[in-house]
Amino acid sequence: MANARFFGHRVMMALILSVLLATPAFGATKMPAFNLKDVTTKKQISSKNLQGNSLLIMFFATWCPPCIQEIPNLIDIQNTYGKKKFSIVGLSVDQEGEGVVKKLIKxxxxxxxxxMANEKVLRGFGGVYGVPTAFLVNRKGNIVKKYTGFIPHSVLVKDIKQVIR
Known part of the structure; x- marks a missing residue:
């Protein structure tokens, strides 16, 4: 009888442990602090200045076809939601420097x-191992979604509408 109770407790503990391990952790990941310069205007782009806004932080490269393919969608989204405390911030991982990025912007x-993304920013976002990679950030500064690869326009719009409410 004692062995049966002991066995029952072990089974119950195993079940509880498996549920806890399968459940996502509570709380959100804060967007890392960063302070960079816009490649065209030379104005500061900092996490501090962007507080209170919803953001799409987009890591890209000029040599990346899906990154280039996304640009018209991103321009449209910035035009549509830019007045609603939302902003896209592009962070280039190009090793060739600002020149190639300025040409693409123009x-x-x-x-x-x-x-231009630096190593500190790349590490702060948990390591960006491919492009395009994007992070959707709510007004509280929490990363609510990570995207890897091309993001369909409809998916971005749906997700952005949720964070700008």
């Missing part, structure tokens, strides 16, 4: 701030 008429 060629594509990019209407949102773009800076």
């Amino acid at each position: 060629k594509k008429n990019i209407n949102y701030p773009v800076a």
